[in-house]
Amino acid sequence: MNIQNDRRGLVKSLHYISGVTLSVFIAFHLLNHLFALDGPEKHIQIMDQFRLVYRHPVVETLLLLVVLFQIVTGIRLIYKRDAQTIAEKIQVYSGLYLSFFLIAHIGAVLSGRYIEHLDTNFYFAAAGLNYYPATFIFIPYYFLAVASISLHVSAIHYLKTGSKGTAVGIAVIGIVASFIIILAFTDSFKWLDMPLPYEQFIRVLI
Ligand code: HEM
Ligand code: HEM
Incomplete structure (x- = not known):
């Protein structure tokens, strides 16, 4: 029993350390998406800057290993x-969605890059959000991803500190940010046109 507890404690500590590391990337990544409020060009310009760091082969390899x-x-x-409380359940269900999303998201980015030979920039993510019927899948898909990471962090904060106010605050900020990203990527549901290769990619897919 003690050995099992020790092992669980170790897995938890490792999940914590890699989680904090991954959060640094996620913070920059979501900030990048918020720049889409200023239009696709601005988003791409900021991504070009951030890519100088996370596309470095050593950094990118580490990043993908940390995700895994x-x-x-x-x-x-x-x-x-054995999740009992609401906070524990939120932690488990947000984690489950993040597992699904990260596998699908990274699979899509890597196949977009190496199989479709597309630049996986703003338009790669926006294509799914702006064409019918794909938009019905991609709006909840991205919305839930950003909401899940916020809920995961919010639950951790609550379980560690017992502070309900801050935990709810973290969740609300994350959910609002998620909605803003969807607005930015769809021009507030007035929809955006994509360069032809991205439109073709999504029309063939769905
Ligand atoms: C995507 C990024 C993720 C980050 C940044 C993250 C971060 C964290 C952190 C910091 C903790 C707190 C650990 C502690 O209490 O010391 C935690 C707990 C937890 N995470 Fe994640 N996590 C992520 C993804 C996932 C995924 C994909 C799953 C599940 C498949 C998951 C399941 C859990 C569970 C079950 C706990 C509770 C551990 C416990 O107290 O028993 N997490 N996470
Ligand atoms: C919880 C939320 C998210 C996580 C954890 C996440 C994680 C990641 C990771 C690990 C990569 C791979 C980076 C690389 O190796 O090049 C990536 C790439 C990418 N993600 Fe996300 N992502 C999230 C949300 C989103 C959202 C909401 C969008 C857009 C609406 C998005 C769009 C993209 C794009 C376009 C790329 C390709 C970047 C590039 O080619 O430089 N992601 N994401």
Whole structure:
């Protein structure tokens, strides 16, 4: 029992350390998406700057390994966790959605880059959001991703500090940011036209 507890404690600590590391990327990544409020060109300009860091082969390899590690350790923690309280349940369900999303999202980005030979910039994500019927899948898909990461962090904060006000604040800020990203990527549901290769890509897909 003690050995099992020790091992669980170790997995939890490792999930924590890699989670904090990954959060640095996620913060910049979501900030990048918020710049889409100023139009696609601004989003691409900021992404070009951020790519200088996270597209460096060493950084990118580490980033992708950390994502994989986060999913594997997270699923192990769920498997051994008997979630009782609402906060614990939110942590588990947000984690489950993040596992699905990260596998789908990174799979899409890598296949977009290496199989479709597309520049996986603003238009790559926006294509799914702006064409019917794909938009019905991609709006909840991206909205829930940003909402889930906020809910995951919010639940952690609550379970560690017991502070309900701050935890609710984190969740609300994240959910509002998620909605703003969807507005920015769809020109507030007035819809955007994509360069032809991106439109063709999404029309073939869905
Ligand atoms: C995507 C980025 C993720 C980040 C930044 C993140 C971060 C964290 C952090 C910092 C903790 C707190 C650990 C502690 O209490 O010391 C935690 C807990 C937890 N995470 Fe994640 N996580 C992520 C993804 C996932 C995924 C994909 C899953 C599940 C498949 C998951 C499942 C869990 C569970 C079950 C706990 C509770 C552990 C426990 O207290 O028993 N997480 N996460
Ligand atoms: C929880 C939220 C999210 C996480 C954890 C996440 C994570 C990641 C990761 C790890 C990469 C791979 C970076 C690389 O190796 O080049 C990536 C790429 C990308 N993501 Fe996300 N993402 C999230 C949300 C979003 C959202 C909401 C959008 C757009 C609406 C988006 C659009 C993109 C695009 C376009 C790329 C390609 C970047 C490039 O080619 O430089 N992501 N994301």
